[in-house]
Amino acid sequence: MNQDTKHADRTGHGPALEVTDLIGGYSPRRPVLHNLTFDVRPGEIVGLIGLNGAGKSTAIKHILGLMQPHAGEVKVNGAKLDADPQRYRGSIAYVPESPVLFDELTVDEHLRLTGMAYGVEASAFDGRLEQLLDEFHMRPKRGAFAEHLSKGMKQKVMIMNALMADPPLFIIDEPFLGLDPLGIRSLLDRLVEVKKAGAAVLMSSHILSTVETYCDRYIVLHHGRIAAQGKLRDVLQAAGMTSGTLDEAFFRLVSETAGGGGMSDGR
Numbered sequence: 001m002n003q004d005t006k007h008a009d010r011t012g013h014g015p016a017l018e019v020t021d022l023i024g025g026y027s028p029r030r031p032v033l034h035n036l037t038f039d040v041r042p043g044e045i046v047g048l049i050g051l052n053g054a055g056k057s058t059a060i061k062h063i064l065g066l067m068q069p070h071a072g073e074v075k076v077n078g079a080k081l082d083a084d085p086q087r088y089r090g091s092i093a094y095v096p097e098s099p100v101l102f103d104e105l106t107v108d109e110h111l112r113l114t115g116m117a118y119g120v121e122a123s124a125f126d127g128r129l130e131q132l133l134d135e136f137h138m139r140p141k142r143g144a145f146a147e148h149l150s151k152g153m154k155q156k157v158m159i160m161n162a163l164m165a166d167p168p169l170f171i172i173d174e175p176f177l178g179l180d181p182l183g184i185r186s187l188l189d190r191l192v193e194v195k196k197a198g199a200a201v202l203m204s205s206h207i208l209s210t211v212e213t214y215c216d217r218y219i220v221l222h223h224g225r226i227a228a229q230g231k232l233r234d235v236l237q238a239a240g241m242t243s244g245t246l247d248e249a250f251f252r253l254v255s256e257t258a259g260g261g262g263m264s265d266g267r
């Protein structure tokens with residue numbers, strides 16, 4: 001199958017991720033997320049941005065199915081978690097902010113485990129493994145136990161696992177922490193590739209210049225609400241600006257004294 005149509009065929013024509021009126025948080029009496037509605041479609045990278053404590057990780061935990069919505073719903077690849085957990089979970093690869101690896105497994109073994117968990121065919125596995133080892137400069141470490149890797153190398157293994165799984169939806173939380181400049185470049189190059197191949201990517205990051213350059217749309221979370229979403233012009237408009245950078249618009253939106261926090265649902 002042609003790379004360009006592969007993910008689109010797997011996901012049909014609907015969004016890879018659909019979040020509707022999501023209210024959520026850690027206690028039903030004190031919701032952290034208030035009526036979040038957004039989607040991520042095949043072939044796009046969407047940036048999720050917000051200050052510390054805005055609710056980005058909480059939103060991601062709801063999307064991953066680690067937390068139950070108080071109200072509203074999340075669909076991945078057209079499926080709700082309770083209705084079709086296999087399709088839901090099998091459609092997501094998640095790269096967390098802090099790497100989570102098995103200390104006693106090697107780099108190769110992690111990738112093999114991921115390949116098996118996501119049903120990667122043996123014929124595709126070897127090619128992907130060799131390519132990832134080269135792209136992330138991890139060939140010399142392929143036999144090393146995870147506990148003997150540096151912090152950035154551990155993060156690279158998490159990213160390589162996600163790329164090995166090659167799912168319709170990538171959820172990536174602050175991926176640049178700890179990565180060296182070559183690692184950041186490799187990741188960004190690959191995100192552009194997977195997007196072109198029809199995957200959907202939701203990426204949370206505080207590096208707004210990179211988010212602006214690489215993301216097709218943005219979601220600005222502020223105090224658990226969507227303060228703006230859409231393309232740069234939509235975010236600028238929500239911030240009361242007609243031109244400027246994402247960074248400038250973001251600053252206006254989240255700075256209480258500047259009268260930020262206006263709502264917009266532009267696409």
Ligand SMILES: Nc1ncnc2c1ncn2[C@@H]1O[C@H](COP(=O)(O)OP(=O)(O)OP(=O)(O)O)[C@@H](O)[C@H]1O
Pocket residue numbers: 026032050051052053054055056057058059
């Ligand atoms: N385990 C938890 N139990 C209770 N409240 C939590 C828990 N984790 C986070 N919170 C609260 O939820 C709110 C949103 O936090 P969240 O971790 O989603 O923010 P974030 O946007 O990911 O921030 P950061 O940029 O710092 O990672 C904060 O008020 C935080 O204190």
